[in-house]
Amino acid sequence: MSRSPPDIIYGVNDKPPTLSLLMMGFQHVVVITLTLIIPVLIAKEVGLSDQQANFFISMSLLATGIGTCLQAWKWRGIIGSGYLCPCICGPSYLSASIMAVHTGGLSLLFGMTAITGVFQIAISRIISKLRILFPVEVTGVVVTMVGITIIPFAIPSFFGTTNTNLINPVVVLVSLITFVIICGFTIWGKGWTRLFPALIGCIIGYLLSLALGVAGDDTVAKISTTPLFGFPDLSYFGFSFNPYLLLPFFIATISSTFKNVGDITICQKTSDMDWKRPDFSNISAGILSDGISTLIGGLIGGLGQSSSSSNIGLALGTRTISRYISFSAGGILILLAFFPKLAALFLYLPDPVMGAMSIYMGSFMIVAGLGIVTSRMMDARKTFVVGSSLMFGLGVHMLPDIFSQVPTVIQPLFESGLSVATLVAITLNLLMRIGIKKQETLTIQPDDEISDKVFAFMEKQGERWGARPDVIRRATSALSETCESLFSTGRTTEPVSVTAIYDELKIDIPVSYTGKELILTDKRPTPQEIMKDPDGFSRLSGYMVQRYADRVTNQNLGDKWVITLHFDH
Template structure:
């Protein structure tokens, strides 16, 4: 439908209005943060974001690499994550969403990276990662033209699927579930204790206590794990043996390209983009009490920044990156979404890249700490997703779209072997509840909710009714 200039101006004015600060935020996106509060807020973000640094190590292991190569891959990942996080918070120009939406190891890239490193070593993985980053940057430049594909209820479903994907990681770590299906009582008790400390400080504590609640819970988890022997001796030895200062090596780097791996890396870039779309939706909503619709320009700039981060990962010899749903959930839980925290977190990772001793402390993170952090994130992100979904009236078409898509997304997590039953090149899509659910929701939305299809169906119904009347007469 054509809109006259006055309508366009009104729509533009709505998008340019100043966001209304949410009442539950201590530090909004543009607020300065005092150093006494900035330090614990940055520390808990760094600890949480370090959980997925195991994936570069697994890639090195798949290539039969050395321990030194694994340390280098982690250090390079830290550098690219740090730069990407700072770029994401940048709000001027075409790069950066302007929100604190930290970057982390791009788990959607993991299956494709394994394929690449086994087929052609690190040069091939780096070259294909660079290609995926360029592709994602291009998505960021055109996504503002695709607003019609992302109505509010679909955005809410994407955010909900992000929270659901965490459940499969959170609960096993929270209760200490092992490969035989046994539950660890010490892990469970310690997890409940650490979570109880966080909840108590967050609900009944003052502002300063609330800011430190996650850090205190993490410290309780680490100390309790050490006291009850939940930290394996080999992991403790790695922490003790790690040097305090060491520069990463650049010997394994190089660039190569294989057309056979284009599709897996494009799928990975698509899955990463959808995850970022959901994360930035949450960022926009929690920073604006009057949020109604997605700011696609901010999302496009955010995807462009993420693409640059992935390109940087390829150039530095590590895997791609994506934005962290956990970081967003943690910032919501602490009520701190300031860009200053993004800058502090990014700089901290860059410094940690040359401090292996500190990085090793994150690498030996015990199960109770991982489980508790993820549980806190789910507790804040999932209700936000429900609010987004229910903010718009759901008719029969939208109910079908959401119900079918949610079923497939849950199926990935609940049905054993569902994702692995598909070809390897398709598994970045089928093994990820967020990616598969979004793919289903977009296709079903196009088929069920398309006005053009609706008009064709109505026309055929009218023709059929006319034919029946003619035959009856």
């Protein structure tokens, strides 16, 4: 059973009090509804009528609510990751969706979205076999870029330059006040205020924006004229299919899946103090959940769904990662699909509020991603993979026209810094693996400086393999103690052969020598036993080796002994 970090207020399986659960659900809904800009952009780009746009947005909200609950469900370990990892309208589907509506209207978009869900369901069944594509450094790059991709949206909103190049001082003032309130309650808040910093900041920022006139000239009018309750008009629903759009939608699915891997990985790491590597069976269940959510989106008339990195950032900031919050947020989203006036409150969030919240959440994602990258030892190969992929990913945002000449059919893969960085990281990782041996040998002579030689050997291999630093430190100590003991206690006078064998799950170090058995014991010898027993020092060394390694086996092969040090990785 996983152990939650000590600073977590509500762990994955903790159920907060009902009122707190409801308020935390609202807090996450505020973040989720920021992504309603995706269906709004599609509606504006293709000229949908107000009625069509309202239907599209309502059904997208409904799909998001269902998907948010589904992701937290963890049904038999098959569907849902079981984490607070809400769904949003997937940004990866923007370009392909616009192409579909331009080509065949909403019916074509709904049909292709449903097929996209089937794509993702199929990918979820084989993702565990593709774990070689996602070592920790690649996953860390994905998570880091998820945070970085918020910047092009967050900074213009923060400074009021969304529709102009001129900074709006009033917008900046509201943004700063909102940001300071959110950060202040996150860091210094006590009791309930620490649980709801984003919600408190959002409410105060919203009221300030309305009072200072930066919420939009017609925001209040739009909200007031929106009906309180209404069923979506199903006359806008339909299905059609175009085989020429299969490739762009498949590429969008791949981009969304890359993001799913990073998001669920950070959920795993955040919830478990003993986290070592991504659990791909759990990731598979999470991707399957998002695939089903996207399929549902297409079947009811909504947009494709993806996991929400911003909400994970919010969970990290508030230190509340209970999956029950997803059920609260999901239920609210489902209700919003039938209460347009309430949905409009979120839909018309002022720019300074969105900017402050986005920067707050993105900062946690960036730092979390870098933490994943540095959880393994880095050598020149891995540094090249991480650095190059981040540079290409950042290049998309700094030079947005750089991939403008890419064929339209694969444009979704290159329109996001996240997609480009992930593609570069995966490609370079596979190339950099060429020439890396998973097994290395070392011979230690009786007159060698054993500690120095073992340290240099294990550090070099640890960097090449990208091993966990703590495991390499324990392996170095165990191997040094073993070899020192063999020579100092007269167990052997011959050279000792060491082989280090690595895979993603373990490190095994067989130590082969000719001589007497090294005594291994789980019981620490007393000072009297050490001084009086001829094998006292050998027993002490054997005890120390047992303490450093996860498991130790000793095998006799005629005139040779093989001590194998096992380390879980």
